[in-house]
Amino acid sequence: MLTKDLGVGTNLGLLHVLWMLVSGTLLGQRGAMFPALKAIGLTDGAARRAWSAFRHGAWQTPDLLRVWGAWVETLAEWQAHHFEGYRVKSVDVTGFWRPRLKGCPSKHYHPAARRALPAVIMGLIAEVGELNGQRIAIPRVVERVHPQDGSEKALWRMRLRKTSRDLADDELAAVDAGVSIAQLQEAQIERYVVRLATNFTARRNALPPYRGKGRPPVYGQRVRPLSRKFKGKTIDATTPDRIEQWDYEGRTIVAHIWENLVLPDVKPGKTNKVFNVYAIFDPLYKTPWLLATPLALQASTVKAIYTDRWPVEQLPLAAKHMVGAHRHFVHADESIQRLPELAILAGSILSFLAATMPVQPTGFWDTKPKRTPGRFRRLLQGKPFPQSVPLPAQFRKKESFTAHLPKGILAVRSKIARPSRTTSVPTIPIPGTPL
Secondary structure (H helix, E strand, O other): OOOOOOOOOHHHHHHHHHHHHHOOHHHHOOOOHHHHHHHOOOOHHHHHHHHHHHHHOOOOHHHHHHHHHHHHHOOOOEEEOOEOOEEEEEEEEEEEEOOOOOOOOOEEEEOOOOEEEEEEEEEEEEEEEEEOOEEEEEEEEEEOOOOOOOOHHHHHHHHHHHHHHHOOOOEEEEEOOOOOHHHHHHOOOOOEEEEOOOOOOEEEOOOOOOOOOOOOOOOOOEEOOOOEEEOOEEEOOOOOOEEEEEEEOOEEEEEEEEEEEEOOOOOOOOHHHOEEEEEEEOOOOOOOEEEEEOOOOOHHHHHHHHHOOHHHHHHHHHHHHHOOOOOOOOOOOOHHHHHHHHHHHHHHHHHHHHHHOOOOOOOOOOOOOOOOHHHHHHHHOOOOOOOOOOOOOOOOOOOOOOOOOOOOHHHHHHOOOOOOOOOOOOOOOOOOOOO
């Protein structure tokens, strides 16, 4: 389905690569591509053709994502989530660590190392829906870093600008605390829900009354949603404008709301930079959620929108630790980008199959199994490519004469530049002869 519209030979080779990823064979082979392709039952020639389709094939990841998303939307079981008429587009950035890759185009912060390490980072946009009572994130966009600027900051800037252009009237962007309100406003995103830091402060979008002494106020009154401690003293939180309360799954959730706010360095009157802040106190969490949005939404809706952002985190999780792309050995400029992209797509397929197929326990100890990609990957792990499934006629080996072409390391060496035969040889003077 995903590769049927590709060229003959490329479609079959890329199908083998996708099966290798979904079945978890790359994980068992510790990221080695050729052993993983051989492990699914391919011959030497088929493994070479699959690698060639992956490395040199005429295909693009956005086309595969578009076909995958359109097919999922046609299913009767698929239910897209709507919150007060809005659909959520989750925006995130993930990194595939490559600490020993020479010339790695970008870096990503590693929590354990406490510093940025070489990594292939990518921007993600996913749409979250429900399938058989389980939330699933469908990747819509997987974006690479800019060739001239591989920083994560530049990737976020580029991703937010494109998100602003691509957002429909009934869509909003949901982002985590790694993005600030200032960045969202700079990208001119008008509909968003973003998580804030616990020490976040804002100002009222109106000047306080003049007290008759000193300089007239220039900025609005400061608003501190959550209390904090500074040098042993407690700074109290600002009284909220209103409070909302509702019951959810047997517990009471309280939300404190501040309306018509601007950033601390913005003077009052900037109506296009106004937002509302929600401090949501849930008994399940020690620290309250601090969320912001420029839309006038109910507190329960804002909480549900941010909760709906979480499945986008499962895409890189499934791609790295379930599919096995957290460790891989490809080094060409195009390959280091294509393999993580295909791994994210394979992780989405794996999560989808786990949600639609009957639940399979891992073993006798798994008394309450759930539909997770890890359990389904264990079911497929070690299984060869299904030869019994009939494929369309266009899924076949491309009949091209290649016996005369060099293979393996000889093919690599043949591409090394050699001096041309037409190059003139410099004349060496003979001793005793006039020049």
